[in-house]
Amino acid sequence: MALDPSMFQGHPVNRSATERRAATLGTRRSVKKLYQAAWLVNAIRLIDLTTLAGDDTAARVRRLCAKARRPLADRIAEGLGIADMGLTVGAVCVYPTMVPHAVEALEGSGIPVASVATGFPAGLMPLDLRLREIEWAVAQGAAEIDIVITREHVLRQDWQALHDEIRQMRAACGDAHMKAILATGDLQTLRNVYAASMVAMQAGADFIKTSTGKEGVNATLPVGLTMIRALRDYGAATGHRIGFKPAGGMKQAKEALAWQILMKEELGRDWLEPDLFRFGASSMLGDIERQLEHHVTGRYAASHRHAAS
Known part of the structure; x- marks a missing residue:
């Protein structure tokens, strides 16, 4: 849609209230035992299993893809009674040059390959080069593209420039899904x-990403x-449902619980599926x-007992 500043200009965001609401997620809501499992x-179904390191290799990507296909050890899946579930992660996310390796390793699995693009992570490249990078990654088989925005447009509140840039990226x-990383x-x-x-x-993002x-x-x-409330407001105004992806710094299982609780409370059960x-x-x-x-088992295993991702 065309840029419509009336949907966001002057919109108040109460930081202290937002922080209080977020702080209650781990105290007011808890799930235990079978429900927690x-x-x-x-x-696991919602994870974009990611490697974005400067020393990424084809071998590392193949290992990551093997983990994506079988995210749980057989003994755990059997113990949970889900050995026949066909459990996989939501996608594998890599740099553009690693896309061909991931596509080959995931062939037949149904797991999409996501590629970062547009001069990730800073995004400070000429726009034409960023667009060509997107096109190259898609041509290599990426089904999802994680683009980065130009932060300067936001800091200067040049919303038209930001809209035009993202629209061209879209x-x-x-046909690939686009996730807009807001940094x-x-x-x-x-x-x-x-x-x-x-x-x-x-501007056409299928997902917004933190x-x-x-x-x-x-x-x-x-x-x-804050982003989820924007999703909700946008959906109410347009009738379109947009996905959400938090990323960066999340390492513990309890964080996965807190984010899912937030999504369910704010947006409903539909947003606990990989398409959103x-x-x-x-x-x-x-x-x-x-x-x-x-x-x-009732016991915590040593970390070396689990396959490295």
Whole structure:
């Protein structure tokens, strides 16, 4: 849709109230035993299993894809009674040059390959090169593209420039889904986070995503709540449902529970499915697997007992 500043300009965001609301998630709501195990199994379905390191290799990507296909050890899946469930992660996320390796390793699995693009993580490349990077990644087989926005547009509140940039990126993605990374740790205020979320959705983002994982502050629940409220407001105004992806710094199973509780309370059960909600994570899967083994056996296994992701 065309840029409509009336949907976000002047929209108040009460930081203290937002922080209080987020702080209650771990105290007012808790799930235990079999219910906790079920929520953690669902979290696995929502993970974009990610490697975005400077020393990534084809071999590392193949190992990651093997973990994506079988995220739980057989003994744990059998103990939970889900050995025949066909459980996999939501996607595998890599750099563009790693896309061909991931596509080959995931062939026949139904797991999509997501690629970061547009000069990730800073995004400070000429726009034409960023668009060509998107097109290249899609041509290599990426089904999802995680783009990064130009933070300067937000800090200057140049909403038209931000909208035009994202709209061109959306066009370059073609049939691939586009996740717009807002790099919220760089945006200074929650009002900016709300406005950037709205502009990204108006410009055609299929998902809005908190962070690259490379900022000083990544996914936090108050920022997530602000973005989720923008999702809700946008849906109420347009009738379109947009997905959400927190990413960066999430390592523990309890974080997967808190984010899912937030999504269910704010947006409903539909947002606990991979088409509308993803986690950008890698090490969190290891802790989820460890917690599920404790549920099955009553004991915590040493970390070396679980396959590295």
